[in-house]
Amino acid sequence: MVDRENRDGATKRSGRPLPQLTPQNKFFWKSGEDGRLRIRECESCSALIHPPQPICRYCRGRQMGVRVVSGFATLIGFTVNHRFGLPGLKPPFVIAQVALEDDPRVHLTTNAIECEPDELVLGMRMEVVFHQDGDVWLPLFRPTAEQGEPAPLPVDEIEPEQIRFHIRPPATQDKFEDKVAITGIGASDLGRRLMVDPIELTVQACERAVADAGLTLDDIDGLSTYPGAGPVVGFGEGGIGAVEAALGLRPTWFNGGLETPGPSGSVIAAMLAVSAGLARHVLCYRTLWESTYGEYVKAGDISPPGGRTPSWMVPFGGTSAAHTLAQNAQRYFHRYGASRETLGWIALNQRANAAINPTAIYRDPMTMDDYLSARLVTTPFGLYDCDVPCDGAIAVIVSAVDTVADLAKPAIRVEAVGTQIVERIEWDQSTLTHEPQVLGPAAHLWTRTSLRPEDVDVAQLYDGFTFNALSWIEALGFCGIGEAKDFLDGGKNIARDGILPLNTHGGQLSHGRTHGMGLVHEAVTQLRGTAGDRQVRDARVAVVSSGGLTPGSAMLLRSDA
Structure with missing residues (x-):
């Protein structure tokens, strides 16, 4: 019509x-x-x-x-x-x-x-x-x-219980993970509307990571970043070119782009480069300056991109991952009987952890009533279901494992990485039973290690939205698909003294949106035993996930201490 x-x-x-x-x-x-x-x-x-x-x-x-x-x-x-x-x-x-x-x-x-x-x-x-x-x-x-009884939702091309049959086994017993380690981490100042150039934040984080590893800038022979240079307003520092120009490096290998296994996929790319002998010490970094960018737009100093869109969703107002993921969450509620309170326990947990982290942006106490009464963003998501736009940069050093004996601090070893894509990538064409792009990487991870979910001491799981974290909890096997309602109820299981301490620095929901790299930083901090008041006792194995709706990844890290 x-x-x-x-x-x-x-x-x-x-x-x-x-x-x-x-x-x-x-x-x-x-x-x-x-x-x-x-x-x-x-x-x-x-x-x-x-x-x-x-x-x-x-x-x-x-x-x-x-x-x-x-x-x-x-x-x-x-x-x-x-x-x-x-x-x-x-x-x-x-x-x-x-x-x-x-x-x-x-x-x-x-x-x-x-x-x-x-x-x-x-x-x-x-x-x-x-x-x-x-x-x-x-x-x-x-x-x-004319409306009859509501029809059942269509069946997915691959149902959750079938994912494992589509995972490819390791091509070789020679694991690239065994050849690399994380040797340094660094974070810039983090906050709302810092009003500084993003490259300044990037340089801060990079210099701190290099110093943390006991290296010099002249030791760095690789660079890796997400999303690289391009039209990603408020979401980057300018890519490889910007950092090379600022620091005067001469990398033998470099990598930057959007199509990686999640926003922290730059770290996995660095691992592959180091294991192949292309570099010895790769500096990986991620910078966001959304708060400052928004202020410049309001003031008329920056004009956001406009014109015709190649998107199949933007003409209908689908401008944010929130719009797609909210519909995944709604279908999850419909199928499994969960509710906003289920997601609320994740938001409350992250806020409780942020309260004892001096670098977190949101530290005020929050109750379930606060969570439920917050203004709606896009149903069923309210304000506290969404991560905190901020300005900040995180840097991570990936080094060849034979260099770690000479470095300043205990290296964190890489046990396994999971990256496989199983489901359709287009946001609105993918699965209807859960969040897309989590089950494949999670199942792939466990084929590359003898460790199992019960061996994990601390979890740093992507939480651009509360539903992201719920989805990774299920995908990684900490509870079954559709069982998060019971697993999360009351918040005890995911507390710092629970069976799965989750996002111990406050996550992206309260610490700030650092697009997965902040999760890597916190995992290393926990495995080193240097997290202070938020330290999880005897943390030896950490799982880190990256990505929400986009092709994602999961990493299993361990301490040899």
Whole structure:
């Protein structure tokens, strides 16, 4: 169906971000001209392929066409966005995901319209309504007039219990992990709106890490960072080029980019380089200056990037990982009976740990009532489900294991690393049963070690949002899939004196958003036994995870002390 009122004004635009039109996607964004939804189709096996590709992911056939589909779908997720406004999209509004009845493997991010949010139920039937916006027709969805019992949610391509059958065993018994160690860590000043250049923070952290390892800058022969140089506003220092220019280094190996196994994937890349003999001491670093960047934008000193977007989610207001992960959390609640209180125990635990960490940003006591009554961001996430934007940098030194006897402090050994991708990477096309990109790396980790979850003394698990940490707890086997409600209840199991001390420095939720590298820093601190009041007794083995929705990773670290 076409929104006729808007169609009559052929050039009328709402102001919302519109998609880039390419030869590959134009048929989709122009479907509304005749009110019929179109999806790329493999002519060999009849599978629908979205986003459109030149090859079928199922049969690898290359005869691709376009199919007119029914326009009916099942509601598989929704979140009420309260926080993130866009031109033409004033909060609150509903961002939703639907699975097409023609092929439920195809999910569309959209807006649910012509209904109140509390009328929406997972599994209800939806129908497309096209809304013209400039030169594109946005496929929005509304509940159908006739509603039966809600349908079951579609089955994942790979269910959680099947993940292990897709994990590749080690290709060789010669482990790269045995050839490397973490020898130095450093952190810059950390805070809100520090109003300093990000490269200044980076240099602070790097100099402190080098000194911590007992090295000099001239000893550094490798550099590794995430996300590198590029259009990642507020999320980096400028990459390898910026640090080389500032410090005058001459690395024999370097690496920087977004597509790594999680934000701390730069550390894993460094391990591989060192184990291959490309470098002896690699300086890894991660810098964020979101708070300062936001202030510059408010003042008009910086203009955020604009224009057409290649994203399939941004035209509907899906601008943040929060919007996608909130729908994963909602489906988890629906399937396993968890609730906001389940997530609240994670937020409260991180705050309790931050209270005794002088470098943490949020240290004030927090109760469950405080958590539940905080303003909503995007349902079911409230303010304290989300990590703290901040300014700061973390640096880590990865060294060849045969150098550690000469260094200043006990080296932390690397027991195992897990990185395998099993599920689809596109955020809205992936699994419906749990958070994507955690089960694969976790299962891969345990194939590379004889240690098991019960051997872990402390866990530093990615918590860009509370649901990230819950997902890693289950993925790594500290409880079963769907069992976190009981495992987290009361918070005792994840406290510093519990069976799985979690994010002992306060995590990203209270210490500050350092995108996984702060977790590595804290794991090393705990294994060295230098965490002071927050030290976990006899910590010898730590697990660290990185990534939330993105391809992630997990590392198992150990102390030889």
